[in-house]
Amino acid sequence: AQKITQTQPGMFVQEKEAVTLDCTYDTSDPSYGLFWYKQPSSGEMIFLIYQGSYDQQNATEGRYSLNFQKARKSANLVISASQLGDSAMYFCAMRDAGISNFGNEKLTFGTGTRLTIIP
Amino acid sequence: DSGVTQTPKHLITATGQRVTLRCSPRSGDLSVYWYQQSLDQGLQFLIQYYNGEERAKGNILERFSAQQFPDLHSELNLSSLELGDSALYFCASSVGGSSSYEQYFGPGTRLTVT
Numbered sequence: 001a002q003k004i005t006q007t008q009p010g011m012f013v014q015e016k017e018a019v020t021l022d023c024t025y026d027t028s029d030p031s032y033g034l035f036w037y038k039q040p041s042s043g044e045m046i047f048l049i050y051q052g053s054y055d056q057q058n059a060t061e062g063r064y065s066l067n068f069q070k071a072r073k074s075a076n077l078v079i080s081a082s083q084l085g086d087s088a089m090y091f092c093a094m095r096d097a098g099i100s101n102f103g104n105e106k107l108t109f110g111t112g113t114r115l116t117i118i119p
Numbered sequence: 120d121s122g123v124t125q126t127p128k129h130l131i132t133a134t135g136q137r138v139t140l141r142c143s144p145r146s147g148d149l150s151v152y153w154y155q156q157s158l159d160q161g162l163q164f165l166i167q168y169y170n171g172e173e174r175a176k177g178n179i180l181e182r183f184s185a186q187q188f189p190d191l192h193s194e195l196n197l198s199s200l201e202l203g204d205s206a207l208y209f210c211a212s213s214v215g216g217s218s219s220y221e222q223y224f225g226p227g228t229r230l231t232v233t
Binding site for chain 2: 035037043044045046047050091093095105106107108109111112
């Protein structure tokens with residue numbers, strides 16, 4: 001069964017510093033995708049970044065990058081030059097849609113990390 | 120704005136009642152997913168529809184049911200509501216099929232059962 005582990009319930013980071021949010025995963029399927037979502041206090045879920053299991057390079061989207069270490073089964077989110085607006089809950093999620101699960105694209109989420117940026 | 124719409128935004132109802140949550144996916148997306156976010160269980164997948172057909176089921180209670188209509192909008196029906204059903208219910212959509220990646224979430228419906 002798939003499992004996502006986020007071991008940091010909360011983090012406090014000074015504004016303009018970089019921050020790394022940890023995520024480890026477990027799956028027996030060779031084909032999978034990893035996602036990060038941001039949930040501000042308003043409640044919506046905002047897609048940030050995606051990494052496929054066969055992607056050769058780490059994904060980047062603006063200030064967000066994903067540090068993908070396949071052998072260690074980790075997919076940490078790095079936010080560079082943090083801003084006050086980055087304060088939110090961050091969820092790591094995995095989609096396991098290999099041959100055995102064709103068409104089943106459900107996301108399995110971790111428990112989240114609450115990030116607070118300090119001015 | 121993700122392009123996924125959900126109505127209503129808030130819903131307050133009593134135990135034993137039945138409610139319907141509605142979702143319209145992004146234009147062109149064929150897959151719709153329902154998720155429940157509660158303090159106890161975190162974010163959990165409930166059910167997926169693809170082009171009108173049920174594709175996958177997660178931890179969805181028998182009191183809950185869903186469907187996707189020909190125009191691709193979806194409804195989640197919750198019946199015999201209990202206090203523990205209070206949660207934020209998200210709908211998400213994606214292009215669907217094995218080649219799709221991102222799921223875009225709607226703003227959610229916050230259900231309070233009193």
